[in-house]
Amino acid sequence: MDYTKLSLLEVSKKIHDREVTSLEVTNQIIERIKATEKLNALNSYNFDEAINVAKQVDEMLDAGKDLPVLAGVPIVVKDNINVLGTKTTCSSKMLENYVSVYDATVIEKLKSQYAVIVGKANMDEFAMGSSNENSAFGPCLNPIDSTRVPGGSSGGSACSVGAYQCYAALGTDTGGSIREPASFCGVVGLKPTYGRVSRYGVVAFANSLDQVGPLTRTVKDNAVMLSAIAGYDEKETTSANVPVPNYLSEIKNSIKGLKIGIAKEFFALGMDIDVEIAIKNAIEFYKQNGAEIVDVSLKNIDLALSAYYIISSAEASSNLGRFDGIRYGYRAQGYKDLVDLYVKTRTEGFGKEVKRRIMLGNFVLSSGYYDAYYKKAKKVQALLQKDFEEAFKQCDVLLSPTSPSVAFKLGEKSNDHIKMYLSDVYTVPVNIVGSPAISFPCGKDSDGMPIGLQLIGKKFDETTLYTLANYFEEHKGGQNE
């Protein structure tokens, strides 16, 4: 039997019921990864360790031990999350040979559940990009149509899940980096509330916006993963001390009375016709099944993208200051003095998009421009937060497309960075306000490419997102429909 096509919950049940061993499942996944290697979804493999963990799980289960749901289940981790003893490259030449000396908190949590980590996923360099084309190790391809991008920056994570190379993957989302690739690859991706999941051990892009979240093939699998990784972490001061529900058991079977907000300004941002049709059909579906559709206003939404690029680049320029060729990472050769070492290392080590963001960040933070750009953007962020707070007084969730288009062709936008930035127009506002949001497949375009629907929730209310997304998936069809 081919176990790779099962969902996480299905394969977990079979492993726990001893219908199949974790070792056999892991071996099938490894074969699948090798057979689909040309997608370039993974930067490195962790097969030896994966097999060891799988065997360990099998021994414990055979001995009658009660293990958590993720035990023995193969997963993939984005290559900006530290996993002890693995390379954590951020898809950058700067960290090409960097080997993690500790586990990120999310990895400690997954390891405590005996999840089987099979590899580290390709991504846009330092998580900066929307197509995975900014990887120093070559682009990852879309698993449905390999002439297209998988989205980014967690392109490898989404591709790997979509290509049945694992049952779940971790990604990170600073402006849409989990949701946009989930949408492009036809999988489910959740960006948790800011503070829901610890960022300890995750290479920072923009600390005030970054969150780690799961990508899976089903909504319920996603809920299982979030329960496993969420929670307060004393090592991470922005993690929130808010109890973690069992997201799976909190999923409700009815959506009657739930209020779904539609902001007309969201629809004015522009989207492809196939996307618009799919989104309107989804709204109709929810309405017919008892949800209430409410018109709301997000009057400053068109400012979000600009505020995002200022704030995220400012933080990135500061974070990437640490890559100087001294303590770890790449060091250039043939330097004259210390400053020359810094300059040569950074010039040779960083890719084009990363340099662009460092320059922009240093501009908006520099003397004479700080008030006009950075401070202004932070004030616009406060305005947007107010808009969302007002909107959430009238509804439980907000609905929009995840991206204005389906997955685009490789190279189509790589020479126009503004066009590329516009791919994130629907996802970026969510990071700016700190809300949780989920993307799940809601239809296909005329070429058979998946279209993602985004639901945005109130802070710490991932549960309602899962209920609505699961209802759609179970009654109207998700990834495989």
Next chain:
Amino acid sequence: MEITTELVEHLAELSRIEFTAEETENFKNEFEKTLHQIDMLEKVDTNGIELKLNLLDAETEIKEDIAHQSLSKNDAIKNAPDSFGSSVAVPLMVD
């Protein structure tokens, strides 16, 4: 606003990144496009808006000042491009 070559060179220096003349010119053009996009914020009235430090409405937990076991010296220098004993080695800075 107009982007000059001098401004790009100044930012490159702040960023500790070197650009060729061609790259500087390309960057200047791209930067103009980026600023054209983000300059839309200029018109927004933000008078009286208070800046928030934290996206969460709750207070951030403050940790007790207690030392915990951290990375060992060996682990901390494992990824150093050059090391000497248990120290990171850097180029000679003073003669």
